[in-house]
Amino acid sequence: MEGERDGKEERDRLSDLPDLVLLHVLKFMSTKQAVQTCVLSTRWKDLWKGVTTLALNSSDFATAPRFSEFLSCVLSHRNDSVSLHNLDLRRKGCVEPELLNRVMSYAVSHDVQSLTIEFNLYLKLGFKLHPCIFSCRTLTYLKLSIWAIPSMTELPNSLQLPALHSLHLEYVTFTADDSGCADPFSTCPMLNTLVLDQCNLHRDAKFLCISNSNLSSLTIASTIQEVDYKIVLSTPNLSSLSITRYPIHQVSACDLSYLEQVNIDVEAHFHTNSERTHLALISWLEVLASYVKIMVLSSSTLKVLNVLSSSGSTMSQLPCFVRLKSLKLKMKSSSYISDEEVSRIVECLVRNSPLVEVDIIDC
Numbered sequence: 001m002e003g004e005r006d007g008k009e010e011r012d013r014l015s016d017l018p019d020l021v022l023l024h025v026l027k028f029m030s031t032k033q034a035v036q037t038c039v040l041s042t043r044w045k046d047l048w049k050g051v052t053t054l055a056l057n058s059s060d061f062a063t064a065p066r067f068s069e070f071l072s073c074v075l076s077h078r079n080d081s082v083s084l085h086n087l088d089l090r091r092k093g094c095v096e097p098e099l100l101n102r103v104m105s106y107a108v109s110h111d112v113q114s115l116t117i118e119f120n121l122y123l124k125l126g127f128k129l130h131p132c133i134f135s136c137r138t139l140t141y142l143k144l145s146i147w148a149i150p151s152m153t154e155l156p157n158s159l160q161l162p163a164l165h166s167l168h169l170e171y172v173t174f175t176a177d178d179s180g181c182a183d184p185f186s187t188c189p190m191l192n193t194l195v196l197d198q199c200n201l202h203r204d205a206k207f208l209c210i211s212n213s214n215l216s217s218l219t220i221a222s223t224i225q226e227v228d229y230k231i232v233l234s235t236p237n238l239s240s241l242s243i244t245r246y247p248i249h250q251v252s253a254c255d256l257s258y259l260e261q262v263n264i265d266v267e268a269h270f271h272t273n274s275e276r277t278h279l280a281l282i283s284w285l286e287v288l289a290s291y292v293k294i295m296v297l298s299s300s301t302l303k304v305l306n307v308l309s310s311s312g313s314t315m316s317q318l319p320c321f322v323r324l325k326s327l328k329l330k331m332k333s334s335s336y337i338s339d340e341e342v343s344r345i346v347e348c349l350v351r352n353s354p355l356v357e358v359d360i361i362d363c
Helices: 002-010 019-026 031-039 064-077 097-109 131-135 274-288 298-311 339-349
Strands: 053-057 084-096 114-122 141-149 153-155 166-170 171-174 194-199 207-211 217-220 230-234 240-245 250-254 261-266 295-297 326-331 357-362
Touching: 002 250, 031 053, 031 064, 053 064, 064 097, 084 097, 084 207, 097 114, 097 131, 141 326, 261 274, 274 298, 295 298, 298 326, 298 339, 326 339
Parallel strands: 053 084, 084 114, 114 141, 141 166, 153 171, 166 194, 194 217, 207 230, 217 240, 230 250, 240 261, 261 295, 295 326, 326 357
Antiparallel strands: none
16 A cells, blocks of 8 residues: 555656646746756657747857757747747847848747847848738737847838737837838737837938827837937827937827826937937927826936026926826936925926926835
8 A cells, every 4th residue: 555655646747737738837938948848758758849939048058059059949840830929039149140030930930929039130231131020910019129230120111010019129220211201100000009219210211100090108218320300109099108218309299189197217318419308308398298197207307307497498498288187206316406406397397287296206
């Protein structure tokens, strides 16, 4: 009896579980860990090949070639009949463009739904990013961060992504039509969330049009392009807007009637003309003044406004926030701005909105 009990206790209960359960467990591992389970027993030998999630980070590998070799091996040996729902690749250091294009093609051909790519590329003359990812009909989430050397990666002038809900783009260049206008998002009917960080326009472009009737959340971070262009918002259902780091471009908008909250966390950058940042910030405030109900300002934003206040006339030109109900100030202990300076800025911002609640948040 005792030997029979010991045998039951030593039984591999985990391996007795159905494939679907084990594949669900593997989904929460990195791809490297999932592949390593093949040495456990014959039961596990080919199990990893059926996972629907691949997650690889170069920090898990000793060298860049080992990372690239492992990625290629996974794509070659994975069960080709199984869809790939989620693909998350993060690589510090450069990879070959051909490998990135292979990844893109593989993901699209296997009905990818969520795709995160964070790579550095050494671009070769005449290289083009495979366009298939920008016409993928199954993709619902896309984060593309490609730092390319010596030039930034160009996107097509129209993104044909009918199922896309969330888009996060970093270090890409938008191309424009003959009129000098780039309008890449109007053909994404389901797009709800958009983040643009360090994105540029092609040399001859004059306008970046963010046109989408479904978009509700928009974040615009800094650009590394000094060439002047204007941001045009045509987003009637936008409810949340964030402006961060170093804005230098003017803005206009058609209708922001549903706008609820604006978060502004900007600062003047020593590489850029600070006057352009000041003018850009005022441009944003003028556009938002008629719509925003909740406005959140960082301490660095208050410092920029404080610089503007020194000119006197500039602060008097700040718009009236006619619908503003709440002003939140996110203050850091190292913000180097006095209480008196903060009070002066707040007084100017809410001078025509006496019922505004002002809250100071320590962070």
